[in-house]
Amino acid sequence: MAATQNPAHVEPTNESARWRLLDQIRRNPGPFTDPSAADEESLANFEKMKILGAGGLGCEILKNLAMSHFRDIHVIDMDTIDISNLNRQFLFRKSDVGKYKAEVAARFVEQRVKGVKITAYNNRIQDFDETFYKQFQLVICGLDSIEARRWINAMLVSIAEDGSDDPDNIKPLVDGGTEGFKGQARVILPTITSCIECQLDMHAPRAAVPLCTIASIPRQPEHCVEWAHVIAWDEEKPFPQLDKDDPEHVTWLYKKALTRAQEFNIPGVTYSLTQGTIKNIIPAIASTNAIIAAACCNEAFKLATSAAPCLGFENNYMMYSGNDSIYTYTFKHEQKPDCPVCGKQSRPLEVDPSTTLQALLDSFAVRPEAQLKKPSVRAEGKTLYMQFPPSLEERTRPNLAKTLAELGLENRQEIVVTDPAFPLEFTFYLVFKS
Amino acid sequence: MTEILVQTPPVLQGPSEKERKYDRQLRLWAASGQAALESSNILLLNSGSGTVGVETLKNLVLPGIGSFTIADDAIVHDEDLGVNFFLDESSKGKSRAQCCTEFLVELNPEVNGSWWPKNPDDQRLEQLLEATQTPFTMILYALPIEPERLNIIQEYSRQHQTPLVAVHSAGFYSYFSVNLHGAFPIVDTHPDDTATADLRLLSPWPALLDFTKEMTRDIDNLDNHLHGHLPLVVILLHYLDLWKQGHDGAYPANYSEKVAFRNAVSDAMRRDIPEGGEENFEEAVAAVMKHVVPPQLPSSLKQVFDYQPSGSDDTKSGFWIIAEGVKQFYNRHGVLPVPGGLPDMKAQSEVYIKLQNLYKDKARQDAQEVLATVRGIAGGEDIDTAEVELFCTNARFIKLVNPADGRTVDLAQAVEQQLANDEIAALAGPEMPSTLIPIYLALTATSHQGVATAEQIVASIQDRVPAAAGNERVQKAAEEVARATGGELHNTSAVMGGMVAQEMIKIITKQYIPIENTCIFDGIESRCQVLRL
Ligand SMILES: [Zn+2]
Numbered sequence: 001m002a003a004t005q006n007p008a009h010v011e012p013t014n015e016s017a018r019w020r021l022l023d024q025i026r027r028n029p030g031p032f033t034d035p036s037a038a039d040e041e042s043l044a045n046f047e048k049m050k051i052l053g054a055g056g057l058g059c060e061i062l063k064n065l066a067m068s069h070f071r072d073i074h075v076i077d078m079d080t081i082d083i084s085n086l087n088r089q090f091l092f093r094k095s096d097v098g099k100y101k102a103e104v105a106a107r108f109v110e111q112r113v114k115g116v117k118i119t120a121y122n123n124r125i126q127d128f129d130e131t132f133y134k135q136f137q138l139v140i141c142g143l144d145s146i147e148a149r150r151w152i153n154a155m156l157v158s159i160a161e162d163g164s165d166d167p168d169n170i171k172p173l174v175d176g177g178t179e180g181f182k183g184q185a186r187v188i189l190p191t192i193t194s195c196i197e198c199q200l201d202m203h204a205p206r207a208a209v210p211l212c213t214i215a216s217i218p219r220q221p222e223h224c225v226e227w228a229h230v231i232a233w234d235e236e237k238p239f240p241q242l243d244k245d246d247p248e249h250v251t252w253l254y255k256k257a258l259t260r261a262q263e264f265n266i267p268g269v270t271y272s273l274t275q276g277t278i279k280n281i282i283p284a285i286a287s288t289n290a291i292i293a294a295a296c297c298n299e300a301f302k303l304a305t306s307a308a309p310c311l312g313f314e315n316n317y318m319m320y321s322g323n324d325s326i327y328t329y330t331f332k333h334e335q336k337p338d339c340p341v342c343g344k345q346s347r348p349l350e351v352d353p354s355t356t357l358q359a360l361l362d363s364f365a366v367r368p369e370a371q372l373k374k375p376s377v378r379a380e381g382k383t384l385y386m387q388f389p390p391s392l393e394e395r396t397r398p399n400l401a402k403t404l405a406e407l408g409l410e411n412r413q414e415i416v417v418t419d420p421a422f423p424l425e426f427t428f429y430l431v432f433k434s
Numbered sequence: 435m436t437e438i439l440v441q442t443p444p445v446l447q448g449p450s451e452k453e454r455k456y457d458r459q460l461r462l463w464a465a466s467g468q469a470a471l472e473s474s475n476i477l478l479l480n481s482g483s484g485t486v487g488v489e490t491l492k493n494l495v496l497p498g499i500g501s502f503t504i505a506d507d508a509i510v511h512d513e514d515l516g517v518n519f520f521l522d523e524s525s526k527g528k529s530r531a532q533c534c535t536e537f538l539v540e541l542n543p544e545v546n547g548s549w550w551p552k553n554p555d556d557q558r559l560e561q562l563l564e565a566t567q568t569p570f571t572m573i574l575y576a577l578p579i580e581p582e583r584l585n586i587i588q589e590y591s592r593q594h595q596t597p598l599v600a601v602h603s604a605g606f607y608s609y610f611s612v613n614l615h616g617a618f619p620i621v622d623t624h625p626d627d628t629a630t631a632d633l634r635l636l637s638p639w640p641a642l643l644d645f646t647k648e649m650t651r652d653i654d655n656l657d658n659h660l661h662g663h664l665p666l667v668v669i670l671l672h673y674l675d676l677w678k679q680g681h682d683g684a685y686p687a688n689y690s691e692k693v694a695f696r697n698a699v700s701d702a703m704r705r706d707i708p709e710g711g712e713e714n715f716e717e718a719v720a721a722v723m724k725h726v727v728p729p730q731l732p733s734s735l736k737q738v739f740d741y742q743p744s745g746s747d748d749t750k751s752g753f754w755i756i757a758e759g760v761k762q763f764y765n766r767h768g769v770l771p772v773p774g775g776l777p778d779m780k781a782q783s784e785v786y787i788k789l790q791n792l793y794k795d796k797a798r799q800d801a802q803e804v805l806a807t808v809r810g811i812a813g814g815e816d817i818d819t820a821e822v823e824l825f826c827t828n829a830r831f832i833k834l835v836n837p838a839d840g841r842t843v844d845l846a847q848a849v850e851q852q853l854a855n856d857e858i859a860a861l862a863g864p865e866m867p868s869t870l871i872p873i874y875l876a877l878t879a880t881s882h883q884g885v886a887t888a889e890q891i892v893a894s895i896q897d898r899v900p901a902a903a904g905n906e907r908v909q910k911a912a913e914e915v916a917r918a919t920g921g922e923l924h925n926t927s928a929v930m931g932g933m934v935a936q937e938m939i940k941i942i943t944k945q946y947i948p949i950e951n952t953c954i955f956d957g958i959e960s961r962c963q964v965l966r967l
Binding site: 032060066086111286298308 | 448449451453454455456457458459460461462483489492493496497498511512513515516517519522523526540541542543605606623624663778779781782783784786787790865867909910913914917918919921922923924925926928929931932933935936937939946947948949950953957958959960961962964
């Protein structure tokens with residue numbers, strides 16, 4: 001056969017030669033492999049897989065999925081590229097700052113790995129509905145906010161519940177997250193195994209500094225920054241809207257914090273500390289992101305090909321820590337029967353009947369198992385408090401000052417809590433403390 | 435412990451572009467760690483299917499090492515493109531070292547990359563090593579490797595005391611090993627914030643006691659506001675003093691005495707106030723078990739004090755001289771230098787800052803005393819104050835990695851130990867994870883030749899470790915390694931590339947605690963084990 005004339009004198013890539021090492025593993029079951037993994041049908045199924053990736057581990061995830069020979073990859077990310085991403089999000093260059101992450105990453109990987117198709121959506125995951133998510137066989141996330149994780153989890157559980165007659169509606173969710181030298185990778189089989197909501201108490205919110213400390217007795221540099229952020233900014237309104245990424249705004253807060261620190265002789269206020277405190281910046285490095293994203297993609301590859309047993313039915317969670325030697329803990333997180341998303345039972349909520357409704361609502365934000373910031377509450381037959389619409393909010397506002405007893409709530413009564421951040425209802429039953 | 439001079443007008447301009455780019459990592463290893471990274475020069479000796487080393491370099495180029503060299507005489511083929519992301523169609527037929535270098539330097543314009551051999555006929559690795567002007571900071575080599583090359587690189591590394599890392603990735607399995615050539619002390623170990631507070635409640639110094647007396651002279655008649663803002667340190671010191679008066683001058687020592695003391699503090703809390711209790715007393719009660727403890731010498735620091743450096747150890751560094759200075763301080767006073775930090779606690783701003791300064795002043799005095807001792811030790815004349823201060827601040831958490839303690843590890847013995855542990859673990863139930871040493875044995879059976887049958891791998895293991903004969907998990911690990919025919923899976927190599935880069939960063943920056951000395955990764959069960967082998 002005559003060689004194709006090519007100006008760069010590059011031979012066309014022989015696809016089977018290119019993927020020889022990967023196919024070697026897939027066609028030769030090992031001692032732990034289900035032998036059917038090497039059937040022609042299984043091999044062919046993998047070629048048709050459509051997989052969705054989302055979030056801050058996106059660069060690593062796209063690279064790894066493409067190098068795992070997934071052919072049809074979709075990626076959602078609403079963020080644009082910031083200069084502080086360049087120390088780890090390796091598909092981005094300085095000249096890309098300001099562009100959409102999903103778009104730039106997709107084009108880069110398509111260019112590098114011939115034959116992969118990557119569809120980019122410069123959106124929030126919440127912009128899409130059930131029909132959209134139903135088209136995928138697998139979802140892999142490295143989202144940086146717990147809200148987004150809970151949202152996609154609830155979506156996939158609801159797809160699994162609505163179509164429980166068809167196993168194709170079980171869309172495994174592989175989730176990864178990092179913080180400094182630490183991270184975790186987990187696999188969720190919606191409705192079948194422990195979900196993100198079951199595991200919510202693994203991510204307890206940080207205790208906030210009491211307002212009185214910020215307002216009158218600061219001791220730490222962070223207290224001065226919080227004062228500038230929540231008090232001075234409100235009083236002086238130097239710009240119409242606080243933009244935490246605008247250096248001018250951060251500098252304003254920094255100067256305010258510094259003045260306050262000098263007044264109290266508190267050392268340690270810096271620009272970096274100011275920015276870190278107001279944005280709640282979590283340290284992030286290339287190596288941890290690489291480890292966690294690859295651990296997730298390794299699970300996705302095993303789920304999709306059965307080339308080896310994956311996390312899921314038994315162990316489903318890997319905790320990683322790399323600051324003191326290297327330590328992993330891989331275990332089974334049990335599903336909670338009273339999980340508000342995947343469980344069937346409502347959960348007990350221990351309260352004092354003399355608590356006001358306002359205090360109860362505030363407690364939802366800090367309870368590790370709830371973490372709801374804008375809760376609306378109703379009980380059988382009555383609306384107790386609604387955040388939206390404004391007319392209803394106004395009508396239910398007087399209830400906030402009343403105690404649960406005054407509102408006529410009884411021991412063991414069910415209440416339903418909703419929050420605009422989540423497409424689901426949380427059902428609790430009250431347990432009165434005497 | 436650098437004092438921030440609040441009087442000087444602060445620099446108000448924002449961070450530089452470089453600080454913004456590296457912001458998320460500077461929060462972990464600070465400017466000192468970054469400077470160490472930027473002056474490092476890394477050699478990768480690549481081989482096999484060639485991905486794990488390049489993935490490691492990616493994670494080192496991004497945070498900004500100074501320079502790297504890839505030594506690899508392979509030519510790019512189709513199958514490289516299916517496993518190595520830093521190659522594309524245009525790379526085929528070219529030097530793999532060159533193509534990977536060119537794609538890697540795109541990740542960070544501040545990093546210099548070069549490759550070897552420039553001339554395909556040149557196969558002498560010695561020539562590269564001899565021609566290198568700046569010595570390599572660390573060397574990483576990928577397995578499988580030819581024994582001759584391995585000898586050359588090991589010899590060079592030993593001669594130049596260059597930390598050497600070996601990595602092997604095949605199919606779902608991989609491991610890496612670090613050879614540090616002698617003891618490697620780390621001062622800046624970054625312990626958890628919750629562990630660092632050292633309040634010295636049972637060995638207070640006069641200024642701290644005076645401060646407490648002053649604040650508590652009339653404690654029962656303080657108004658509610660002042661009483662409710664006494665810092666927990668002051669509360670505990672005051673009631674410890676009362677306790678001593680009732681116990682022949684002795685502090686609460688055992689558990690039941692501490693419980694009694696805790697109850698006494700709790701009883702002193704005012705409850706007849708609108709809040710029903712006092713936050714500062716609650717903090718004090720909660721702090722009793724953790725902070726009412728006699729000063730102790732942690733075993734890791736004792737190891738440093740007692741350490742007899744061996745021939746391969748670097749004894750010229752300031753570390754050992756400062757350690758001697760701190761040891762003499764400890765022998766004189768029976769306590770370590772005060773580290774100087776004070777955790778946040780309920781208190782009025784002014785009182786808290788005064789207390790904070792008491793701890794800082796004492797820390798500075800103690801460090802000065804250590805410095806004076808250090809300056810009197812031969813070789814200690816020019817040691818930097820900041821280095822002494824850092825040592826004193828972190829003394830309780832200093833870690834000596836890889837000490838030459840006479841423990842030479844015999845592989846056969848280590849394997850026997852691990853397999854015996856497994857039998858005990860099996861009795862304990864399925865929660866106890868079993869050892870990953872079979873994976874290490876199977877991979878090291880292919881250290882020089884990647885393609886091998888399971889039978890060949892098992893035979894090689896039995897040669898080295900007779901005790902492994904007949905072990906079912908060893909057999910399975912051998913089959914799993916044989917299945918990969920020496921080829922890498924991209925995901926496994928990407929996990930390993932992250933871990934190896936992380937460990938190299940710890941060693942280059944001398945921050946956090948590196949592994950000792952081998953880490954095995956099982957990509958089937960998704961877990962690791964670190965063993966000293
Ligand atoms: Zn659940």
